[in-house]
Structures are given as structure tokens and as C-alpha cells.
Amino acid sequence: MFYLASKTLFVLPSLFTFLLVGSQGENTAMDNVATERRAEESHRQDSANLLIFIMLLTLTILTIWLFKHRRFRFLHETGLAMIYGLLVGVILRFGVHVPRNMNNVTMNCSVNASPATLLVNVSGRFYEYTLKGEVSTVKGHDVQDDEMLRKVTFDPEVFFNILLPPIIFHAGYSLKRRHFFRNLGSILAYAFMGTVISSFVIGLVMYGCVTLMKAVGQLGGDFFFTDCLFFGAIVSATDPVTVLAIFNELKVDVDLYALMFGESVLNDAVAIVLSSSIGAYQPAGDNSHTFDATAMIKSFGVFLGVFSGSLALGVATGVMTALISFCFTKLRDFPLLETALFFLMSWSTFLLAEACEMTGVVAVLFCGMTQAHYTFNNLSPDSQDRTKQLFELLNFLAENFIFSYMGLTLFSFQSHVFNPLFIIGAFIAVFLGRAANIYPLSFLLNLGRKNKIGSNFQHVMMFAGLRGAMTFALSIRDTATYARQMMFSTTLLIVFFTVWVCGGGTTPMLSFMSIRVGVDSDQDSSQVTVSDGTQHRNTKHESAWPFRIWYNFDNTYLKPLLTHSGPPLTATLPACCGPLARCLTSTQAYENEGHQHNDDSDELVLNDGNATMYGDVTVSTDASGTLTTNHKHLSASTMGITSEEALDQELAFGEHELVIRGTRLVLPMDDPPEPTVTLPPPPTSPPPFSDPFSDPFSDPFSDPRRNRL
């Protein structure tokens, strides 16, 4: 796919006025052959260039492996990819020099517009040309016109249309929803209010900086207040990749993880919509770049409309996929078809959003979350693995590609504007913006939260606010003007700094801040280290009421309607809706009522740990190799508890936190509470030999895939 991407190369802001005088009057066959040769040559070069990236990625993978093998944590794979990209950039810039080929022609023609397609009559033969974009003549730069550097430059839309969607979808698909919903209020506050605050703080600081620069004569072009705000919007999006990889590996406190992950996933969406809203800020008349209330309101309307529209679209296609996989139950027998369907539906979300002039990336994020919440439960275990692994791979490749490209572009991009004052100002602004996001909001949130966000958490969130793929993609999208070029160059430096310094410093920071590590996310979500350092078990979570309302609605209506894992609708709907409920309930759901099966393992999605839970069975082997099995499934309905009571019970249970999934109560496994049934020592008659297909729960290693043997 990159092959074509590499064809649609980014337009160099340079101008070539060479007029090629061709060999007129040669026969057409020869012309044809020459054109074909040229096309072949171009294709050959594109392949070679793409090969450079593939080799870069291969090298990165091998080095990552080395690092993982040696447990070297100070440089993450993304940081590494950037370093390799830098090295290749240096080589291409200073080592290889391919002079720009002389096939560029400038014509001064009678056309008065720039059409999308151009037909050029060359001595009686017509050639079709398509518009690539405008080429601006930038003054004051010694632009090197190196064909090689130009060739390794991608169309920035590639990032938005090809590389970001799988990354963002994967983020949504792998959100640990339980912890996400627990901290929903705080996450939304950080992601929405925080990002907006940060954008405006950065915008204001930069405006001050730019005014100063203008005063001392350091500014080489226009830089308006809207540009400052735009800069604020693009550098406010924090990146989930690096820090969360470290968090995951160290098994950092789940609430901190949920806060950081939730914030960085959602603020990507906020930043992309915010920056496009600022771009849409077009004051009426000629007085552009001044304040205009109506334009401001319009921008705000655009923000709200695009965001909610994309959200609705993403959720809608997610729900549709869930419905399809719900109705076509037997699709489970064909994991390939199921996986293909899942992939296509998720992709169509992106396309649909783009076709409707919404933001595809945002739609894809919410689609991913919906897929994880509903569709995942309807998939066969085989497809659950396949989809998970597929998006893991796509995410990995796209991410490392972006980061290595980032490294490369520091040298290959040919119109960098590095302005020391602007760079210093930007670093200060980014720092202040992040601080203005985290500290005041945490203070406000702590007023309402039972489970306070400790100051050590706040410092880590402040420190670990790395900028990454989204910031880069937003800044490279438009580099036509002087202001945008300066932004792009500065943004690159900010990304490098945060990924290397802040990313590398996260592990020491965690230990310095005495954040607990090695926490099993399934066991310990209610224990939080608070600011005074004492362990504190809370009974109510901060977002109890939205969580409670959502949980009830979801459990009563949505889960039964969309998945096979909830209770049948007939059990959850009031009696008056009986007939409706009956016709909407699948036979499978009835079967599930008494006999719950293991489709509902929400928390399993993309759980990379070594300890795996399938359905209601928690399996672990302790150091001596003996096996502990906790095996429990109590259906809430069979126990006569409604889901609301179950929720209350969960929220009040304090000590032995009951995790509710669907209608079942699953008990966590460390120091097992009373209701946990611990299996007696292995039975003397070997169950797997007697009838391995009888009940997957009787076998602690009941990998669901084995049913397909």
C-alpha cells in the first residue's frame, strides 16, 4: 500500500524552470517506448525507496528484539525507530546525491485556473496530467533539489488515510473498558477540557513568543494568532504508544494506566477535530486573522458537529457489525469470513466518515471501542484471536513506520525552519500547557473524587505526556506557508525530545514517585496509592453515577440486543414489553440464561500478559508449578439478583472486589474469598483423555481454539 503512497509524493516547495526541448518528429512508437521506460524507471525507484523503509523496519524489529531480550527499558522501540530513521536521513542527505532529473517543464500558458486534470497536447499527442498541488516559492531558503530526498517524501495524507486509522482503531479496541469506565469522568475532563486548555495556553504563550520575535526581527514571514492556536491544538495531543508500552510491561497501577491511556486516546480525537475547527475559522470579509465572534461560534459548531457526528458514525458501524455477527450466528464456524467481515466493517467506518465529511480517525476510534464492547463477544474464540493479532500487527507496523519516518524527515524534508527563539518558546509553552491541563483539573477532580488522584500520579501524568504520531501527522499535513514550516520543524524536535527524554525517563520517574508496579489489572483496580503513600481501599468509584446509569442501560438493553453474552431481553425488559422482547431474543440467548459461556471476557481484549483468563476460569501456576484453578460461574439471574443489585454489590464489596461481566460475578483469584471454588488436587481419572470435548471448563488449559481440533 505504501507503494502507491510513495508515488503520490509530496510537492517540494521549489521551482524548476528548465525547459526541455524534446526530439521533435521522432516516430510515435519510439515515443511510446520512451514513456514506458520512464514509467518503469519511476516504478523501479519507488520500489527501491519503499525498500529502504522496509529495511529500516526490519532493522528496528531486530534491535527491539535485542532490547527486549536484554530487558533494556530506557529506549522504547519507537525511539529506536526514530534513531534509525535519523541515520538513514543523514545518509540520504549527505551521502547520496542524485541530481533532480531534468524532466520537469514549466510552462507559461493561457490557463487561468488550476484544474484537477490537465490534457497537454504535445505535437499532436495528448497526455493526461493530474494536479498534485500548488508549489510555493519560498524565499530565503537554499533549497536543495535532491531527487532522492524528494522521492522518500510521502504525501502527508498517507498518514491520515493509511497509517493512523489502524493505530487509532487498535487503541480503541484495546482500551481496558472496565478501568476506562471507572475513571470516565476524569478521562473526559483531561481529554476535552484539558486539551482545550492546553491548546489555548500554548497558543497564547506562542503568540507572546511570536510577538517578541517580530520585535527583534527574527520572524521571516507571517505568523497569525490562528496559527498559534493551531500550533497549540496539534502539540496538545499526547501519544499513548511509548509510555503505555512501559506501563504495560511494568504493570503500573491500573488507575494511572486508565487515566493516561484514556486521556491520550481521546485527546488524539479532540486534537484532530480542534485543529480542523481552527482551520475552519474564516472570518468574513478581508479582515482575516482578526477576532470575529460569528466565525468563532461557527468554528465551535464545526467542532461539536464533526466530533459528535464522527462518534455517532463510529458507534453506528460498530453496532451494525455486532448485529451482523449476532444475526449470522453460524458465521462463527468460519473464522476467516468472520475476521474479514470485522476488518471490512471497521474499515468502512473510516471511509464512511470521510465520505460524509466527518473525521475518519475519530470514527474509527469509537468504532474500535464499540467493536471491543459488543462485537468481540459475538466472535468465535478463533476470530477473537485473529482480529486481535491482525490489528496488533497493523498497529505495530504503522507505528514504527511513522516513527522511523519522523526520524528520516528531520533530514529529508527540504524546507525546515529552525528558529531558536521559537523552539525555546515552544518547549516552554508545551510544558506550561501540560501543567495547565493536569494540575488544575486534578485539583478540581479531586474535589469530587472519592478516590483521589495523588500528586505522584499528577507528576507522572505531567512528565509522561509524550507527543507522537498524531502530533506529527497533524503538523506535516500542511507545510505550505512559512508559519507551518516553522511549526513542523519545531514539532519534530518536541516529539524527539519527549520520546527520548521523557519516554526514557519514565521508568526512573515511576520509581522516584513510588508508583506501585507489578499490579495485576484484573485483581487490583480498587487499590490506589494516594498522595500520603498509604494504601487506601475505596468502596465507591468517582464516576459512580454515570458508570451506574451506563452500566444498567448497557446491561439491560444493549448487551442482550447486540451480543449473545448478556441475559435474554425477556429477563431484563419489563413484562409489558414481553412480545417485543421475545421476538428480539435469539435462541442462543435463552440457552445462555442457565448456561453461561465464555464469550464475555471483555477484559481479555489485547491483554498481553502471560496469565490469561478464559471465561469464568482463572488459571495460574505458581512458582512450584502446581496449578490453582478458580472456577465459578454464578448467574445473577439464577441467584435472583438483578443487575442493579449486582452492581451495588460490586461497588460495595470493598475487600474482595467482585467483577461483573454480563450478569456473572467473577471473583478475582488472589487470596481467594469464600465463594471461590478451588479445585481439589487433580482427579485421579484424567479428564482430558476421557472426553476432551465435554466441557471446556473442566480443563484448566481449555484454550478455546482447541475445540477446533
Place this chain on the structure above:
Amino acid sequence: MFYLASKTLFVLPSLFTFLLVGSQGENTAMDNVATERRAEESHRQDSANLLIFIMLLTLTILTIWLFKHRRFRFLHETGLAMIYGLLVGVILRFGVHVPRNMNNVTMNCSVNASPATLLVNVSGRFYEYTLKGEVSTVKGHDVQDDEMLRKVTFDPEVFFNILLPPIIFHAGYSLKRRHFFRNLGSILAYAFMGTVISSFVIGLVMYGCVTLMKAVGQLGGDFFFTDCLFFGAIVSATDPVTVLAIFNELKVDVDLYALMFGESVLNDAVAIVLSSSIGAYQPAGDNSHTFDATAMIKSFGVFLGVFSGSLALGVATGVMTALISFCFTKLRDFPLLETALFFLMSWSTFLLAEACEMTGVVAVLFCGMTQAHYTFNNLSPDSQDRTKQLFELLNFLAENFIFSYMGLTLFSFQSHVFNPLFIIGAFIAVFLGRAANIYPLSFLLNLGRKNKIGSNFQHVMMFAGLRGAMTFALSIRDTATYARQMMFSTTLLIVFFTVWVCGGGTTPMLSFMSIRVGVDSDQDSSQVTVSDGTQHRNTKHESAWPFRIWYNFDNTYLKPLLTHSGPPLTATLPACCGPLARCLTSTQAYENEGHQHNDDSDELVLNDGNATMYGDVTVSTDASGTLTTNHKHLSASTMGITSEEALDQELAFGEHELVIRGTRLVLPMDDPPEPTVTLPPPPTSPPPFSDPFSDPFSDPFSDPRRNRL
């Protein structure tokens, strides 16, 4: 990826001479906004168009599921995809009419050549345009200029650079190599000689047909002998997809399967190189399209050079991947990295071949075969699954995309040339060409083969020679001239006919020809139904000697060097090479010597059946649910037999065919021969509970993935 593809639209052979007079003198900001709007609008449309294809694929998947569910075998998924494509094509053609937008400008300029990049000065502003290709003015056609139809037309290079590689790689990766190597001689004969014969026969018949058409005045343009040969080359490639899906489902005789699959996979490679060689046939001077011996020899040289070069490249990168995964042993702990590496290396094969002016698709085929033979054995079980599933998915999507696009293009392509005489001639030629391939070659091969290819086999091979993706991709690649357009239209009809009629008729044909179905490929590769209908067990296979030489070389040098599954080199190399052997042998190989592990299950690659064999253990459950386990691993070296003796033993063993994998002898499981150790009734002490990690072979369900729990 298709998004960008859809941008690089195919050039319509039509000409628009509308001159747009823009609104001169407007301010530049407005111009900028207008340009952006246009770009956005174009992007929106591209997304919408791509969405049509995604929806088509989704619909296809759901219908496939319905068919599979109902066990409806007369229409394969590819045939179905074509039907849906046709329907959408009809709707787009006759239902929707979007007038071509008026943004095309024709200029009569002073340029005398067609450069790759064009900079156009539009009232002081420069726009960059890239060359799409030449636009020819075709006479005699009422070309509809419908923007919608133009938009849903892809650049034909998309097929070669994006869609074919995963299909062809998957074919190589899933070749059942044991049966492939057994019938290597016959497969090579059919694929190479057969395809060349078929091309020339079709070419000659078509030349006769074209001469006749010229005589009766039916020919609307030039059609040279080289065009006829080119047509022969492109329609000679048979498609593995449809028939083999049916063969796989019905478990048709493995030798027939191997012959058909091997032929159709390899003849794709032959056809692509052959057609490009015919294209390269350029007689010197002005007398083009006449016979020229030197040009002929040159073409032949191109054929050999490109084919062997691509083959060498593919094998080389495959071997390199094997070496990397061999050296970085601990990479096995990170299946994601392993899978990513595998994917990138396979992709780089394609790019490398294209960059070296070889044929990427051919390189990818041999890379796939090498990966399956060596690299697969070094991968962790998890990665084996992942790579297999990944390429299965990519293959599925690409294949259905191509076939639905084929259906669509029957109506959306705007310069079809349907000539009844040519079409009838082509159908006859294709029939004759296939017959001239199968029957004479089978006769010749039967002279040498011990295990004759029965006449029923020949009839099935004749009948089931469908044309598919490769034929289509080759014919759509160049549709500039009248001859090529007529070829393309005719090719489409041939594909439709063969896929629907021959594909649908394969199941009845098999039963009519009394071909055995329901054969387990692992049990029964030496039993072949011969022409007289009696069952005949042969002791020597036809390609015994190349197979033997290859097997010995591979087993002695390559497998130990490249994989962890063979015996260590120290055991296979002569004593004089001791020191060299020792430094080339990994410690793991030594461990394997005594204690063989289950990496070597060659036949497992993409084996879709429900009965799965892991390593040396064959597991099956009979109808009553009781378990039969055959468990045997005898290391040839520990038994004191050299690999050559083992091979002899295999070839001579007749009745209870011993399958050699590496150095082990695995015995097939139906009516178990003496040396098979049948496990006693399940032991009283339950092995999986005692220590599940001790020995994977002690557990018949030793899914290797479980080691990762």
C-alpha cells in the same frame, strides 16, 4: 491502501476539449480555498467509491457464509463476487449518471515532450502536475464520459503491486510440498512446456481468426501476430482459486490436487514472464511485427533471465528470513515481532525484485515456497498460526476484490470491443490450447511415470482449467490499443464462462469421472485411481530421482543450516568438514538430535481440515468420541539409518507408506502398522495436571500455543 489506488485512476481513452476560463484576478486566499475544496471533494468521492467495493465484499462474505452453511457448491465465492460486481456495474452504468466534471483543460503548448512532472504557471502561481499517461483518441466508439464510471476504475498496476502479491505468496506458502515434490516432473512439464504450447496454439488459432476477420472486414484496427501470441500467453494461465477450493472441500485425490495446484501456481509465473517477453519482442528497424530471429532469441533470453532472476531473488530472501529467524532464536518469545519480520521480509522480496527489474510476483511465489519450507520451521507455533492466518486473510480479501472488480468492469470499462467472431475464435482457441497442453503432455509423461495419470484425471484437468485473477490482471494492464481492448473484453468473457460454467460443473464432473473424494491427504498419497478404475498401489513415484537428489541435498545441508528441525550438521556432513559443521550448528540443533520437537510439520501449513497433526502425534476421535492416539517418534539417526536409507524405505514401503519428515519416520494412522505404538488406555495419573510443561508429546492435545499460557 485502495484509497490511494482509487486516486490513481485509469486514463480514459477519451478527450475533452473544454477550456475553462477561470475567474481571473480573484484574490489568492480564495483560490487557495477553492483548491482545498476541490481536493476535499475529490477525497470524499474516492472514499465513497472505495466504500462501494467494501460493501460489495461485505455482501459477498455474508452470501458466502449462507452458501457454506447450506453446503451449496455450484457457485464458488469468486463466482459470487463476480455476480455482485456485475450488479453494481449495471447500477452504476445505467442507474447513476454523474456528468464528467468540467475541470479538464486541454492546452496546446510549446512543449515538445511529455515530462513526468509539469509545472504550470497559472497567472503567477505554480501548480505541479504529474503525468498519468497518454490519452489516445479512439475512433468509432461512442465513449460515455461518466465521472462515476471513471472514478470506480483503478489503475491496473494496483493489481500487480497490491492485489496479486498476497494471492501468489499465499499460493506458494500453502503448497503442500510433499505432494508437490512427488509430482514435480509432471507439474513442471504442464506449467512450463504446457503453458508455452498452449500460448502458441492459442496464438496461431487467433491469428487465423484475425486473418479471417480481416477478410470479411470485421476488424476495426491493427492486430498483429505478436498480439495474438500475447493473447495466448495471458489466457494460458489457469487459476488455482475456485477449483482448488472445491477440491479441498471434497478432499479430492491428493495427486490430482497436487498436479492442478502445482500447475496453476507455476503457470501464473510462466504466463506473466512469457507475456512480458512477448512484449519485449521488438524487431530491429521499422519492420516491427514481422519475424526476426535475433529479437526472438532476445525475447527468449529475457524470459529465461527474468524467470531465473526472480526465482533466485525469491529463494534468496526466503533463505535470509530463515537465517534471521534461525540466528535470532529468542525472537520466538515475541510472536508479534516474528510475524512482523516475516511479513516485511516477504514484502521486501517483491520490492527488491521490482527494483531489480525482475518480476515481483514470481519472486514472491518462490519466496513463499521457501518460507514455507524453511522459515516456517523456525517460527514459534504462535507465529506459525499468525502468519498463516494473516496471509489467508490478505489472500481472501485480494481475491474477492479482484473477482468483484472483474464483474464491475464488464460495465464500467468504457471502451469494450466485443467482436462476436473474435470471441467465438477465442473460446475455441482456449479449448484447443488447453487440450494441446494436457493430452499430449500426459501421454508423454505417462511413458515415464510409474503412477500413470489416468484419462479421467486428464479430463478433469482439461475441464477445470479456469482462468482467473492473473489472466484478468495481465489483460487489463494495457488497454491502449484496439487489439488490447478487444483482448480485454474477450478475456473477461472467458473468465466469466470458465468460473461460472466450469467452476460450477467441477463437482458433477468429479463424480461423473469417478474421481475419489474424501481422501485424507496425509494418509493416502500413494493410492491412485488409474484409468482402468482399479486401485493400484505403486512403490516408486514418478519423479523419484529428482525428488531423491533434492531430498538428500535438502536434508543433509539446507535443513540443518537453515532450520532447527533437521539433524545437526555434524551428523550429516562428512567427518572432514567437522570443524565447519560444528561452528554452523546451533546448540538447539544438538538438543534436537535426541529429542525431536514438533517444528517440522511441513504438511501442516494452511491445512484447513479438521483433523490436525502436531508433530509426531496423530490424533483423531472416532464417532463414539473415544480417542485414538498414535504416538511415535523414532529418530532415524538413533535407529542407525541414514536419511538415504530412510528415503528408500519410504519409497519401497508400499502398503504402509512411511512419511519422512526430517529424520523421523511418522506412520500414518489408519489401520496402524506394526511399528506404531498405540498408547495404552489413559494412564491413571493425569499427565496434564502433573506438569503440563514437561513434554508436549505426552498430551495428545498438545497445542503448542499452550506453552505460552
